[in-house]
Amino acid sequence: MKKQILLVAVLAALSVQAGAAVPEKAAAETVLKPQPGQAQAAVWASRVLTKLHYKSTPLDDAMSEKIFDRYFKSLDSEKLFFTQADLDQYAIVRTRLDDAITGENLSVPFAIYNQYQQRFNERIAYARELLKTKPDFSLDESYQYDREKAEWVKSDAEMKELWRKRVKNDWLRLKLAGKDDKGIRDTLDKRYENYVSRSRKLTNEDVFQIFMNAYAMSIEPHTNYLGPRAAENFDIAMRLSLEGIGCVLQTRDEYTVVREVVPGSPAGLSGKIKVGDKILGVAKDDKSPMTEVLGWRIDDVVALIRGPKDSTVRLDIQPVDAGVDGKHTTISLVRKKISMEEQSAKKSILEVKDGTAKRRIGVISLPTFYQDFEASRKGDKEYKSATRDVARLLGELKKEKVDNVLIDLRNNGGGSLSEAVQLTGLFIDKGPVVQQRTGDNKIEVESDTNAGMAWDGPLGVLINRGSASASEIFAAAIQDYGRGVIIGEPSFGKGTVQTIFGLDRFAQNDKVHYGELKMTIAQFFRINGGTTQLRGVTPDIKLPTMGDSDTFGESSYDNALPWTSIAPAPYIPTGDLKDILPLLDKKHEARVAKDKDFQYLSEDIALVKKQRKDNLISLNETLRRKERDTQEARAKLREARLLSTTLGADDPVLLPDPKDALNKAISAKPANGKAAPSPKVAAVKGALRTDDGLQGDERSLTAELDAEKAAKAAKDVLLNEAVHILADEVGFLKTDTRMASRVLPYAVDASK
Template structure:
């Protein structure tokens, strides 16, 4: 109710300030949009930015970077000309003045059209792949070209790299064909160079054709997002087409690969894999992978390096049942082609599931919760809280002696269910604190004194456990109810967004889209925020992300960590060896050769991630790839690891599996992965050691 009240108040105030013509021109519509956003952001955002000279400079830099992140369109003279507006954009926004936008936009279109000549002329001539030269794809400190000769040189290196990667792929294909058929006549390097250069030209023609379809309104949306994202990375303007995609994805009907993507320098980066989606089921695509090429089935791949994120997504998404092949640069520097069959997200794979595991003649339960799900529109629709309670009751029937809840890669979801699930493990009490702008934090509590499980409990997390996952894990940690085990910290998203349909507040016929805006912040019951710092594990286990900046703290303009007063709550305090178990686990991890290898691998991965140099001579390029591949092979035993644990479905599910081949296959795949899971193995070691004080009465079955 309070969220709605804030939104209505903001937009009612806005309606008193401005009125608009029904049939607005494109420029008038943009001014209307700017007025609405300016008011809503300053009046409704959780932590509004002062629209001053510093804000103006941020928007200036962000907009130019979004248009030309690889610095291959604008000249330094263009930047010098734009710079007179560096501290004036805030004033222009307040006055509905679009001078800066149109100056930069028009110049970009001019430079963009000029570049068509560059790439066509460059690709008409054979490349010299014996020449020793490099391309640095970290463009942050790169200077703009001072003249067109330098600009053409930048283009030459970019196109040479695109062609070089194709040649390498084709040489590999030729070698494979020769192995299959000894009579096959392998094409020469010169022939493959021509074919690859022609493919690069075709790719560029397609790219420019798509870019030519973009309107001034599309580019204005980019400018607007430079304004909104200066408030925080989760406050985003959704133009009409993007809003439509957002609505479809929220309904779970978007067909594609099931991955969230973001822009990083010139690359399209995988930020999250959606549980139950095609990429999740296929298993090879991972967060931090950089997608460099996209192919539709067996068609020639399209190079998406340097492409706008929206355009890259258009190539990646597609109809259910179609194949997309992604060429990705892994975090270890190796290049891999991943084939994914597009599909819709399987909702049942986002639901709670459990497994029984035997360890030293004792029985333990494992519950996997991929998402805190709920459907507010359907009263009888299953939700994660009721499903979790039912699953625990079923596990108790099998006399489990401890429980591990797996929240790895759980990106969050419903706050309501996070509070209710917390209540399954504690007597009634505070779970989380929620704060609106300029108000004191309000405590959200579990009001039900019923405790469904009061035995040993471990919560397993990783760097991708976010939002509602962090609320639950933090509550379990603050109460001392569970041991949290995983990476150094969870994702660190402690903010809440609400989507405002901007069309409700104007009389324009044109669609204005929507604004996704941060309006709240979460705090633990101990007073600390989960923002940026996430939940720090009681037991830290090395992972491939150990030394990487990953999560909320890696996002520009993320809101800061802060504290509110601690809520009143009582520690659970029924473990008799809590600290000893933690220390035992730390000792095991520090002496475990597999964990040592994982830690060494993580250090090497960080080093590889920081390497932005690409070699443009064929021999150096090939040797660099082979070097990365050879280095990565040192760590292959990480993936060959297997435990001596055996996992099985609980009794109630055994009967269902006999008649449901699809479910049987899914559970078999899950149990196979669990058996190879060293993190789950250590979580079970921990839960098996936890002892409850004799004075504590256990919940009866």
């Protein structure tokens, strides 16, 4: 009781201080307050986290201090708005945020957020004022562009100096890109105005989620609170499907714009919606009035458009080709189940020359370990599953007689643990895949119990720093079994298991929604007893490291669980790669030493790492122009090489998919008798685009989509080298019967 009285007294004092500091204009801004149900949700979340989390941690004064620091960091990660004086103002509640949660009084975290919003408005207003005067670019100044690890600035005067340099850098980037002073002022003023517009759209649910995440992530990095809408989006991401019309939307200048139309969806089949169309209004059914959505948050528009399967939604559309004052059209669409195929597993075949022979390498790209849990529970035989999709693709690759298979898990952040186990089962006969240790030290072994393999030929797995969790379970198991060659860079290092815990079970009625916890409940271990925690999976053949372990990966978290080990599970390796790996690595090193593209990539990585380490950019125009000229010269040199007609004699060749060969032939036919631009040319020019000083939504939608398309089509140097490595493996296995019997002892025709 005494703590609660103190908390109320502290809040009253802070309100007086904050109120005294609020300018007249800022005082008129909307002040967000906690909503009914949020305090109860916080209490129930704390009870679950303190009792059921793998790293059970009491909610006490020590935890309050961690929440305090993480909450301020979550609001202002780059330290561009709060000063140290602002933090000092709230120091009195540093050990009282635990009482705010247990006492069901969230006024303090909301007061902190409202102070943040005030500071945000003040800083942006100052930035817009700076645009009235032209910066002096002859001075020898520099700007620290990454401030995540910087100290909080001590005063408003220092903050103004920081923003002066930030605005100066924004101006200089546009100036170097060729914009005149008026164009620069207009662009930046609109940019800063949009910052404020977006910040004003934050709601009570957003603030509550930020605060509760500060608590959850103070326990351990991969524990999160998901508000009702975030929980729904997480579920959609896992099952790769939703019920809607099949449009990808984007906010541009307060308008909701169609960014993509999903083929085969209601929107796609109707032929009435095009990329670039503006959605001005939505009626959720036939009877509801049209609701104007100009200026709405994109997730609010999406929520209005989504609805039950076979129901109708009406849209007020301004066609992209109608112009600003063009005629609106109203269209009706019947919602259907939409599969997010872009995130599904996909295959391709790359052919590599090996002397006089040609090696066909099947590549399966898997962006995430997805599964439609609800459809599976209902017994739907066609439920969406990563393993089911990969098994189907493997069957197709076998029919197309590939020599080796590469599973591309780059930037696959994980997903379903059961999918990781089942996917491993496609490449081993039977046996343990991963071990789990719960908070009470009980160890369970997850095993593949299905006899046989979907693919018994040679195998490779491509990983990078973005390969995490389920990706690491799969890669580690393949490595421990000696089943395939792991290629790439050390993975993320996330060795923990999460589950979703719905808080609505504690709600007193169906109208109250408390959200969900994504909570760590176990740590997983390799079948050899080690863990991927912190260290990740170390590849057998290493490619250049793109990421920075200080800023990305498990080791970058200050409260990550430590590396440890347990007893290995009983398993029998299916292959022995110790003799072939040195041979593959030797050929790899010899090849990349002569590969100009690979050397360019290594140079780029070294340059990025140096820039990241320096963390400073000059604000002197002469120096920046010199740097820009150097970069453009390098880009032109590479463009000349990449577009050379003699390039690519040894490059893997992408073979056409028999299923859509006809469509590709039709789309490749030149229009009006003129040769279509080479995809290779478009890819190179897109990949080598120089800095235009603009942000994504400041470019035209067409330009942005073209750039993304070009980037996807650009040469993938690391994938090409991984394919070469697997082609080398095929060559060794076909010429050395004894080695083939060790690498693939179960494949009787491995040497044929």
